[in-house]
Amino acid sequence: MRLNAPRIAPLAEQEWSDEQRELLTRGNPARVLNIFKTLVRHPDLYKRWTPFGNHILFKSSLPARDREIAILRVGHLCRSGYEFHQHTRVGKAAGLSDAEIEKTKIGAAAEGWTDAERTLLQATDELHGDSFITDATWSALVKHYNEKQVIDLVFTVGQYTMVSMALNTFGVQIEDAG
Known part of the structure; x- marks a missing residue:
């Protein structure tokens, strides 16, 4: 790890807006990873990035x-x-x-x-x-x-x-x- 502490902290569950909660729990994940709790601080970017990331990780040829x-x-x-x-x-x-x-x-x-x-x-x-x-x-x-x-x-x-x-x-x- 390059940094010992986050510059942008993952969003704690009690801080999630309704929109962020919906984005983070879509598909009902058992555990939300820090990457997602950090990037969801920018919901518009998150909504547009996740379909691309999901293609690469789950639908790649x-x-x-x-x-x-x-x-x-x-x-x-x-x-x-x-x-x-x-x-x-x-x-x-x-x-x-x-x-x-x-x-x-x-x-x-x-x-x-x-x-x-x-x-x-x-x-x-x-x-x-x-x-x-x-x-x-x-x-x-x-x-x-x-x-x-x-x-x-x-x-x-x-x-x-x-x-x-x-x-x-x-x-x-x-x-x-x-």
Whole structure:
């Protein structure tokens, strides 16, 4: 975590307006995460951002495992402790082992990745570092992923880079266990 305390505190439940309560409890979540309790302070943005974020997380054409490899790599590259922490759990649910999650910190150079995973990590690094995928990486990427999947990959890296920036800057803290 870059900050030990939030710059923008998560909104306590007793502070929620009716609109915020509706936004945060839509779908009746058992637990509302700090990211959402922070971002809902701007309800108009929250309402417009969540459909996009939900596409990336729940409706992407990328296989869940590949999506999580890219997200974990972005979280690491952006030094977003919150993002990496949350997606460690999501990554495990998508079939990643603890060792593979740790390897996302090393990236494409780590031993044991498939060619597709190595290319996915290389593309993620290039997008993060230069906002562009090189021709060589693109040629390798399209051998493993179709057009929709490549589009989803670019937008996944962009979404989680943007979210990591917000989490880091606002100081969103990892939830207490329990």
